[in-house]
Amino acid sequence: MDGECLCGAVTVHVSGRHEGQPGACHCSICRTWTGGLFVGFHAEDDAVTVEGDVRTYRSSPFADRAFCPVCGTSLWIRDLETGSGYDLMPGLFPALHGAPLKSEIYSDQAPAYIALSGDHVRQTQAEWEANHPFVEGDVR
Numbered sequence: 001m002d003g004e005c006l007c008g009a010v011t012v013h014v015s016g017r018h019e020g021q022p023g024a025c026h027c028s029i030c031r032t033w034t035g036g037l038f039v040g041f042h043a044e045d046d047a048v049t050v051e052g053d054v055r056t057y058r059s060s061p062f063a064d065r066a067f068c069p070v071c072g073t074s075l076w077i078r079d080l081e082t083g084s085g086y087d088l089m090p091g092l093f094p095a096l097h098g099a100p101l102k103s104e105i106y107s108d109q110a111p112a113y114i115a116l117s118g119d120h121v122r123q124t125q126a127e128w129e130a131n132h133p134f135v136e137g138d139v140r
């Protein structure tokens with residue numbers, strides 16, 4: 001499965017183990033980083049090959065966010081706490097266009113202009129942070 005940024009300077013190839021279903025996050029960092037809605041799917045390190053120059057931004061003590069330095073396309077988040085894999089932006093990959101949404105976290109923090117329909121799993125900030133204590137207060 002191949003994806004690329006808006007300008008084509010960065011290409012991402014995913015093979016092997018990956019979750020084909022993306023999840024959304026409404027935390028304030030994701031909202032600001034993407035300009036609206038973060039959606040990502042998980043892929044293991046050995047399943048991902050990246051070509052091109054990439055910049056990262058340490059958005060919190062436990063996460064790096066990668067983007068294309070030419071066009072600014074959001075590429076992925078790497079969770080430094082769990083230490084493995086990528087949460088890749090599905091919009092880079094035409095093959096995922098038909099993939100249904102798996103989950104929605106920080107659902108109680110969603111802005112009024114984004115309402116995601118469907119039967120996917122929803123977790124509020126309190127529910128998510130109860131199971132992921134290192135992200136507590138993941139706000140700007």
Ligand SMILES: [Zn+2]
Pocket residue numbers: 005006007008009010068069070071072073
């Ligand atoms: Zn680019």
Ligand SMILES: [Zn+2]
Pocket residue numbers: 025026027028029030031038
């Ligand atoms: Zn988030």
